[in-house]
Structure formats: C-alpha cells, structure tokens
Amino acid sequence: MLLIPCPWCGPRPEAEFHHAGQAHLTRPAQATDEAWAAYLYLRNNPKGPHAERWRHLHGCGRFFNCRRDTVTDRISGTSAPGAEAV
Amino acid sequence: MTQSYRLPSGAPPPEVRFVFDGREMKGRAGDTLAAALLANGVGVVGRSFKYHRPRGVMAAGVEEPNALVTVVRGGGRETPNLRATVVEIYEGLVAWSQNAWPSVGFDVGAMAGWLAPVLGAGFYYKTFKWPVSFWKRVYEPLIRAAAGLGRAPVSADPDRYARRYAHCDVLVIGGGPAGLAAAKAADGRVILCDEQAELGGSLLSRAETTIDGVPARNWVARGLDARVTALTRTTAFGWYPDGMVGLVERVTDHLPSPDPGLPRERLLLVRAKRVVIAAGAIERPLVFPGNDRPGIMLAGAAEIFLARYGVTPGRRAVVATSHDRAWHTAFSLAKAGVAVAAILDTRAEVGPDLRALARDAGIPVWTGTRIVGTGGRNRVRFVETLGAPPVIPCDTVLMSGGWTPSVHLFSQSRGRLRYDADSGVYLPDRSAAAETSVGACAGEFDLAACLAAGHRAGGGEARAFAVEHEPAFGAASPPEPAAPHPLAFVDFQNDVTTKDLAIATGEGFRSIEHIKRYTTTGMATDQGKTSNLNALVSAAAAIGRAVPDVGLTTFRPPYSPVTFGAFAGAARGELFDPVRRTPIDDRDAVFEDVGTWKRAWYFPREGETMHAAVARECRAVRTDVGLFDASTLGKIEVVGPDAAAFLNLLYTGDFESLAVGRCKYAVLLGEDGFVRDDGVIARLSKTRFHVTTTTGGAAFVLNHMEDYLQTEFPALRVWLTSTTEHWAVIGVQGPRAAEVLGPYLENIDLTALPHMSVAEGLFASIPARLFRVSFTGELGFELNVPARFGRAAWGLLRESGATRYGTEAMHVLRAEKGYFVVGQETDGTVTPDDLGLSWTIARRKPDFVGKRSLARPDMRRPDRWQLVGLLSDQVLEEGARVTATDGTSLGHVTSAYRSETQGHPIALALVAGGRSRIGGAVEIPMPNGKIAAQVVPPVSYDPKGERLTAPIATPPPRVSVRLTETPVAVPFTAPCAGVSLSLAPETSRFNIRTSVPLAPPLRAAVHGAHDIFWLGPDEYLAMGDGPPDIVADSIVDVSHRTAAIRLEGAKAAWCINAFCPLDLDDLPPGACTRTVFEKTEIVLWRLSDTIFHIEAARSLVPYVWALLEDARREFLPPPPAC
C-alpha cells in the first residue's frame, strides 16, 4: 500500500485516496473534433515519471497533483491544484 | 511405536501423544511433527506430486518440499499441505499424509513412477490435447485425481481470522543471530518476527557456542526489552510498496484447545520506517540420481533434529557434501553415537584440519567423489559412488550443496541482486527501499560477523562480538550442474528432474521464466526454496550459458502459503461487505441488493407470489395510493452565490431561471456527452439547491461535481454537502396521495403546490421537505424527513391504508411511463437524444459538461440506438437482441415487465434509428425461436401526463401528532475492561464550509458549546446542541447523517487498527481526521489515549460496530461456565 503525501494532511495510506487520471489536461474552450477527441481519450502512458491526479477522498476531500514513477511506484512530490507543479 | 531414534536425555520434556495416518505415537513437547515422526522411525511421510514416489522428511523448516500433511482438528478444521517440519505437535494432534492411496507405504498411483519416462516435462501439454471435448470431461478430472497435493476442505472454515495494521520504527525479519542483534540495538518501536516457535534461529542448535561469554541459547533473550514486540510463528510473506510488509502469525495451531476468543491466524500489515531483513539462508540438496529416497536429508536439517530435538535421522549415515560445514554435522552425529559410514566430498581438496577431525572421529573420507545412484524401497539402503567404494550401505544420506541466501523479500522490495561468482549465489546489491539485509541472507555466514552486521543495521555503534566454540563455516562453493537423469530430482515438490530441464532446454526454451512454466520447477507452495538455484545451474549448463545470463525467476509474494482466511480476516459472511439498511427498513418486505443497500423489493402478503404482489402494488398506485421507501436516493445540498451557475455547468438544463420553490428534472453527462446520472433538482432559495441522484450514482456524482468544482471551475463560490443519509424519503404516489399527506402538513399548502415544486414546512410537527414529483406517472410526492423520524413517518402514513410498494413495482410503473433508469437503459454510450431527452438540454447555455461532445457528428447520426417501446405477446428477456425481420441486428431489450395496467407485456429497448421505426416490426431471436414485436413509443401510460398535473382538492383537516425518533439499532454489548463500546448520545451536527480557520488542520477545537472538527482545508463539522453561532459560506444540517460510536479502554487503539491503516501514534488526543475503516469511511476523533469517537454514516454504524466487536473478542472475559 503506497504512502501518499497529501498536500494538506501529509503522508497517508493509499486506501484513503482515489486515483483521478492524468494531470494538467486543459479543457479546451474551442476545439476541432480531432482536438476534442484527443482531450477526451488520449492519455500518456509513460514508463517512468508520470504527472497524475489523486483525490484524498477519505481524508480532506481535496484533489491534487502527484508525480509518480510508473516503474518504481515512487512518488517524488505532490502539490495543490494551481500551485507550482511538482 | 517407540521413539527408538530419540537420544537419551537427563530431563526430557513431557510426552505428547498424537496420531499420524491413524497410528498413535508419542513425541515430546516442543517437537515438530517431523521431529516426532523421525523419533518414531517413520521414514515415508508422503508421496510425491506426479510420480507418487515415497518421500521422507528432507529439511527441518519451512523449506521442506516433501513432508506435506493434512492436519484435522474436527468441526470442519482440516488444513492440507502443512509442512510437517513446521507443524508443532500437541496432545491429540491428528495428521494424515497426502497424495497416497490406499496408504503411503503401498500406493496405487506409484505406477506413475514406472511411467516416469513418458511423464516428463510438457507431457500434459503434448498428450492431453485431442479431442477438445475430452478436456473437461476426461483429461482434467483424471489429471486432477492423479496429480496434486492435499485435498481442499469441503466445509466452511469454522475458525476466526484477524487482520491488523501495525506501525513501527524498525521491523526486523528473522530472529536468528543477525536479527536478534539488530532488534536489541534498535531504538523506538521495534517489531521482531520469526517463523519458528522460538527465537534464536541457528543458535537453537548450537549446544556449545558462546556469545560474549554467554551460552548462545541464553544470549537469545538477553536485552530484548519492552521496546521490542517479538512475534514468533510469524512469517514475513511479502513486501509491498513504501515499506509495508505482510506478516502472518499462526496464533493457535500449536495449541491443543485454543481460547475461542483468539483468532487462528493474524495477518499483520506492518508499515515500518526501516526494515532489517535477516531472513537467513536455505541449504541446497545435491542433485544425484535417486536423491529423493526417504532417509536422504539435508545435513543442516539433521543437525537441527539432533541438537534441538535429540532425534537421530538414522543409524548409519553417509554425508555427501561440497562444503565444509556438513563435515561438522558428521562429527556431531558421530559424537551422538550414529555410525557415519563415509564423508563423500565432491571437492578434490579439503583442508587438513577437517581431515584430522574426521580421522579422530573415525570417519572414512573420500574427496573428489560423488553419488551416482541410490537404492532401497521405502528407505535408502545404499549409495553408489564414483571415486569411493562403489556401494556403501547406509540408512541415511545427509547432503549439503551449500547455502542459498533468502533474498525474496529484498527482491520484492525492488532491490537489485547481483550474482556472486565465488559462492555461486545471488546476493543483495543495491537497496531500493529503507532496508538493510544482514546475516546469511546477505551472504554472511560467520557468526561473529552476522552479529556485528545485525547490531549495526539495528542502529548500534560498530562493535565486535566474542564468539567461541563455533565451528568455522568455511568458504562457500558454487553449485555444480548435474547431468540429465530421470531420477535426479531438482524440485522435489513438483517432481522435476534434471532430465525434465534437459527436455525443456532441448525443445528451445531459453528464459528461466519459460523453463519454470514448462517444467513446473519452482512453482506451487514451495516456490523453489530448495530448488531454485539447482534448476538455474542445470538449465544454464544445458544451454551453454553463464548462470547470470539465464535470468532469475521473479520472487512473488507470498513466499510461503498464507491461508485465505488470514487474507480475508473479518471480511467474511455478514461482514464481507457493509450491509446498509434505510432508516425505514420495513422488514415485511422481501429485499433486493442495490449496491450495498438492502432495498424493499416487494411486500408479499401471506401466500402471495411475487408476481401477484407486484401486480397488486402497481394497481394500488394507479388507483389508490402507494408508499415507497426512496431513502437510498443520493442527495447533495449545493449552496453558494454561484450555485445555479455551477449546476448549469454540470447538468444539461438551465437552473439560473429555475424559480425558488420549483424543481427541474436534470440529466448529468460525462465530458464525452453520454448520460451518467439523472435526478430532480429543487431550488430552496436563491443560493441553495437540493439535488437528488440515483441510488447507485450518489458517490460518483459528488466526486464528479467536486472534481469540476475544485479543478476546472475553482473560481465559483459554491459548496457541496452530501445529505443522502440525513433524510429519510417516502414516495407517496397515487390519486389519493394528497389526501394521505395533507392532515399532517403545517406551513405547506398542497393545493398551491404544482407538479415539480418543493416546499419546506412541518410534517407531523417535524421539519420536512416535500417535493411534488413523480416517477410513477401518478400524482405524487416525495416526503423528506430527518432520518431518525423516517420510521415513524412511514408508520403514520400507513395508517391511511396506503399500500407499500417496492422497487419491482416502481420499475414497472416507470417503464409504463417510458422513464429510463441509469444503468439499465444507459451503458455509458447513450446520449440524451438517444433517450428522447433533447428537451432537457438548455441549448443557449454557452457551456456545460458534455456540450462539446454532443456536437460531434457521430452523436447526431440518425441510426443511433434510440429508446423505444416494444409490444409483444410475451414478456421479453432483458438483454435480448433485437433484429430486423431480415435478421439484421438493431439493438437490445433494456427493460421488460408484465404490465398490470396495460394488460399486456411491455418492454423498452435501444434500437438503431428506433424512433423512425415506430409502427414497424422487429424480432427478438431466442433459443426457442423468434418472438415478433412491434416498435411503439416508449410511453404506454398516460402519454400526455395529465395525471401528473392533476389539480389537488382541499385535503382533509389537520391532525396534530408528533413523530418519535428511532435511534440506530446496535446489538447488546458485553462490558469489557480492555475496551468498551457504546453509542454516543445524539446531537446536532452541521457541515460548515468557510475559509476562516475554525480549528487547526487535523485537530478538533471548541467553539462555544460546540466541538468543531477539521475535515478539510475549508470544511468543518460542528457538533453540539443546535446550530453553532458561526457565519460561513455554507452551513448544512447533517444531524441525522451520521451516528457515533465511543470506544474506550486500553485496547481501543488496538481495535481501531484492526481495520484502520493510520498510525494512531500520529493521532494524539485532540486529533481528528476522516479515514477508512475496513470497507467504509469514518471520522475518527481521539479524545484521550484510550478514548475514541468514531463518526460513521447512519447506515454503516452497525457494520462498524460489528467489526469493532469482532476485533475486541480476544479481550472479552470468557463466558461464564454453565
């Protein structure tokens, strides 16, 4: 079970969190069909560091950004949305 | 039988009687079953997996591949595949050998041994292929009957299992010398675990060795103080991310009559800041033809049986080794009076000291020699050698091919291994976790060095340990490849020989992972403990590569078998999943599971069938009035100046223009434009909305809303509060609905309440919210009263003679109206237009979630599947395919019922271009033929909706009553000094959202007469009498949403950690936090070291209560004797 550092609550067990997909997607105000489809469906699948979102669902309830290495599962940092990305 | 292989001793431990294969025997307290069987001269203890060869005890610990037994305790307690070397005997133990019929001595299946030449690697894959129809009926049952390990028990496991989370600064895995030194040196909270019954590891079989002048056995317990939680009979079976290690403790298996309060096993999930792995090493067998005969044993095992249990493995031993250490075993045996016929060393050169000692002991020695065969039927009787006398008679062969460090946990921690060419084994190289490997598992075999390394790893200053009278270990020697031979066993448990490995490599397999799967070496419960390296060396030699180039199989957890019971813990039977019951919970109903909820399905009268009950319930709603428990519907209170703007972005409709006091049907889309949920949204004030969701969608919708609010539209000033469990909801539906409700309403004028409106007032003197909404097509209301009043409100309304109806009638009634149900008519690919809901979309809104997707060309194709009705003369099957009359697939049936009102079956279906096919014919192909159907509009009842909007006549005069409260029901709880459980008194609760700090993060604070709990950066819960005197962005009454359990006693934290993964030492008195508790969520508030307040959703309090009861069972006083 991972230990995930919530920006508000500190390191907490993974069971309290929900994964919420890739981070830093921009919801386009205007988009071609192709660009919109990409926003909806195309995601990175890196082997290595990955910017993702988590929610401390069973804790403070906040969504936040998290940088996790998909190979080692190691989390290098988390940050509140809008704060400087980790 | 007599213990004829037991050495005499001055003060023997008490005798213990046990039964093996139906024969009563005697052993000694403290014996393992293997030791006791050896003492009784039992050579054959089981039959091998594939060839049914007789097998005896080969090892002395968990690595034993052969001696697997089933222990039967009665009452359904039957555990197969236990290692006799781990099972501890107790008075009355009953154990059986496995995989043999009719007996281990004479076994019919042993003919498989004669067939060994054809049963080699890949035999099953190649032979049992054709015909395909034989697979399930002939081959599989035959193979399963012939091969395999013990039988699975047939009845439910009667024992209790427990699980808990534990936290420590240092976890030491392995209680041998290195681990003990580490634990003694470590600071803070230390957990030390060892899989054996006592700590000490190799020190337990060192009669003469001293450490710092103290006899090794006495040194074990020295300096192990209260900081150290020492867990024996506890195996570390797996390493999980971020330093979480899984331990399983066998609590009662060794006891003749366990305390019923104790769990049989306990799974510990230990989160350690630092881990010291001192897992030791496993001795390797030598690979030679016939190396599996009973009487052939690992040399180190023989030394343990001798030193710890006073048991000699035989009368006349041959010691075969490639290693110095086994020579000392020979000397010990000789000293104990066992004849040692020969020491056979594969090495050409052996040190003069050893030779001198052998000479002194009178043991003949041959070097540069090896065994090429063995003989004997149920026990080895001789060995054949090259380089020594061709035949040496013996009844015991003690073999040692060197030692393999146990690196499985290190490897699971993602540490990097390196191949050490000198010793021919893999060793820890670079750690990837807060981990240190010490002692034999790190390739260190010198006792003084192990102690020093352990001491350092535990955190101690570097120091030396004075070790005396310990035989020198000698240099390690790499394992050597063995020639292919059908009886040279590599993996004893899976019957894999060097010939099988040669077949696999000969057929082109190169990766050790593939070779493993083709030959089954290193599989099953054994996981290659004794065989891994020998297989690797032989495979590497066969394909002409260096050992490190062949690769290494993955060390997967669990390292040794863990029972399903231990993994499940309390999560079985009633506690497998939470069971949520509504505040009304009318037990006259038959219930159906909807998610974790129990919902009333139908209310049968005595002798009534389901069909008759549902028809009667439908009739009552259409002609009279029905009552429906709708409490499970999700409810979210949306509060703030931007509430309408926010709902406009989340739902398809326009909520800015919704008048206060009115409701709107609302459809929620995903960003992909597909329908996710629906409900009714009521505007209570300019800045406050009451949103309802589907039962199953409640959690999803709140999360979806929070996601957009927190990350996409963070500038909006709006706050969301779940009120699902605060309200009990009663649907009052039917022509007589107003008449039934009217007498109890205050400040609500029903005649002024149009369809799709909401009013706040009193119902039977209790504050209530009344919605005029309908999911049945009749005049209808949904009455919301605070949850504790739900049951009384239900009872009061029943006095009118209203008929209770369940979810089945609800489904029929809504289907008659063509109302869709999320998850039944939708599957994540259905747009609002597909459902005929284009009218719900406010097209002039510049943006809402899903809007852009609805503009994609594919979303507007005329041949999209659209919701229609189907008319047929029999009830269709939900999920059935719908085709055109030419057989072209058009879609599927989504709902189908008998309609009492219509007098014929009705169905809803998603059909390609469905709306343009209305009036046309389709077919539903079924196994017994096609069913003809006509496409019709989805609404079959009151298509104009006149019944919904019917004006309301003046209701009967008001009756003055007051509802009573029904508290959460929990069972009686026994008093207990260790930990007591009670329900906290009911109180008011308010969810408060404000950016002004009311309490520090993760802490409770006092505000006037209220306790304020920090729940999130702008979220607080206020508890006390009435509303708190606080100005905030959003205040929502949630008094009835939760109830609280108070847990008090020295063991309170212990009980919470059975289900909550938090380190409670990080939660000082005054701290509070939302967290998880088994499969649910709680708010945990620590009032003092020993008092906790647990806030849980109303429907989940019984679940949390029952779990806590389970956890504290071991602290309850025993029941009084009768």
Ligand SMILES: [Zn+2]
């Ligand atoms: Zn948090």
